[in-house]
Amino acid sequence: MAQQEGYTIKLPTFEGPFDLLFHLIKKAEVDIWSVSIAEITEQYLAYLQSMRELNLDIASEFLVMAATLLRLKSKLLLPRSNLINEEETEDELFEINTAEELFQRLEEYRNFKEVAQYLREKEEEQKKIFLRSTGGQKVMVLTGQESVYTIWEGAQHLSDIMQRFSEVASAKEYTPAFSAVEDFVIADKADYIESTLQEKQRPMPMKSFVNGDSLWEIIVVFIALLEMARQKRVNLLQECHFGPILVSLKPKDEQHEEVNVGERTAENGH
């Protein structure tokens, strides 16, 4: 019988008892509707046995199916008249009382398996198409209101975003979410950043200008840096999305010659 050939060491994994049955039927090269229950049951049990020998965990569904198959097989051995008033089974998964029902279920399963295969092909096809949303990163500017402005990075210069922010902040009665003592003034912070950079003579991560852990200070440092970039006093460099932002001092001689600091920074940000 067919079961001797295939059950070697390497067992394919099945998505469930229907999948396994379907595989067995395909292997026997017969049509679903002409499968002999006795034969398929034997093969099915042989398969479970080999799973057991390999110490594989057998999911309960496989065992329920085995019981169902045995029940169907034993029923076929009994005289027909005994089958008329069949008690209803309580089992959710396999309310299968006749071989026809089993075949019907298998047939239905086979259909969906084919659709799953179709979906797999579509998935592969679609994977080859890259969309803008997978590469581009968004910059969000939040207002005091609920509305959100979305600006594409690269589409606008940093200075434009700054500009936009101040417009938004002044146009809608902007009320700060919290009131803080103004320990940090943007101009002071900018001077501090510049003097630190001059002292160290190397690019510094943005983080290093934040001394405490107050949110307010982080905001001030960030705005100060944007302002300095706009004034062409510093270069901002971000090597990858969400990566650290490196700040370096713009050499004095370049400071007035170069025009588009904002643009350069935006490009670097990509």
Added chain:
Amino acid sequence: MEREQQKMVIEALLFLTEEPVTVKKIGQVLSVSPEEAESLVCELKENLSLSGRGIQVFETAGGYQMGTLPELAPHLEKAFSEDVSSNLSTAALEVLAIVAYKQPVTRVEVESIRGVRCEHVLDNLVKRKLIKISGRKEGPGRPRLYSTTADFLKYFGLKDLSELPELELESRPSEETGETLSRDAEIPAGVEQIKYDFENQNGDH
């Protein structure tokens, strides 16, 4: 506005938008009818493919979207290798297939077709937004009903559900309606909401 300029506007619009754009929306932007918008998109599509560009306009989830050409994938993968997500499991695809045809459908119904418990698979698919809980079935326990989402169509690049192959079953959807499968017949009474959701997800045509 000249036709060429209208196409430029559509190109720009599709370039900027991360989601599929419906012809209705394009029509609104250009103040033309959806039919006119459709024909403009088709022309744009053709222009792009004839002029040897790396991008294309394609139809998906009831709208149009801009993406790269599939044949460029081997090169682009080098740049975006981290972003390439793993494929769905066979189990997930089987469950999706069943939900797509039988929706709205309960977990037990899905399980009875697959012959395996599917709770985890369903949960994961909901998390991935490929299916959603679209309502509850009347009856004992009021079990959750699952339906596919617009993201499902997008993920597989399907225009709508009618693009799925027909099932060779007695319960096969009737061809006469020409509608997306036999959804209407399958919706039990009292779940109008689901029907509404379903129509919405197909986008505007």
